[in-house]
Amino acid sequence: MAVDALDTRILRLLLEQPRTSVREYARILGIARGTLQARLDRLERDGVITGSGPDLSPAALGHPVLAFVHVEVTQGHLDEVGDALAAVPEIIEAFSITGGGDLLTRVAARDNAHLEDVIQHLIQVPGVVRTRTEVALRERVAYRLLPLVESVGAAADAKDRRRQAASDIR
Template structure:
């Protein structure tokens, strides 16, 4: 895959959209000192190039009853990933899953209602291999926009 070449204006637009995905084209135009139509075209090009892959809401998990956040590492003993992908499809508590190097094969971010709920979820995951769970105390940096 070839990297898309971004200029300084593209980076400023991307930074603004990462901070506020609901910004209007007029607001973005003011940010980068361009016309709204030029900004609309640039954003469209970034979307078509796959640089911008979507827009979403950031949800506070505690406010919706999922106060426990954990990082779950899985040592997966086989190269057949279908059972793992099936588990991901049927386990909405898993918010992210990353195939990684090292002793563990996968690292997952899991949200749960309670310790019992987390135990049930990690129990299902452990059916595929050895699991190590780390409870998140706090997140001094939850997400950071990519900037130039």
């Protein structure tokens, strides 16, 4: 899905000012509310915007230990293990991956002993062969999308300028 300069400006506002009203976004952008709403609807329909809920902190919820647990799965049991992992509340994300393991999970725990309990639970899931755990010490780059949005927007702007220059030559 192509994201143009206006889409980029909309996404930037959504990321920078997530609690602002649609009316205020339209005023800031200098566009009609209907135009903005149509853009937002398209961005949601195309899967660019995937949610609008608050971002929560596992640490503030009493789970300050963050670990990445690689899970090796018996061949042919990836779906079953994935379903079992979805039932573990401390697993806040899980991805099937290539490389050293079959699944990569992000786990939030109260402390190291709790993390060990979660890992022991994972090892007992049918189809899990072994796990490998890496504990995060400090977040160096927080989850972010604004630099990516700006990069996509800049590429779209450059493409539009090239297209305009080509049509001016004709």
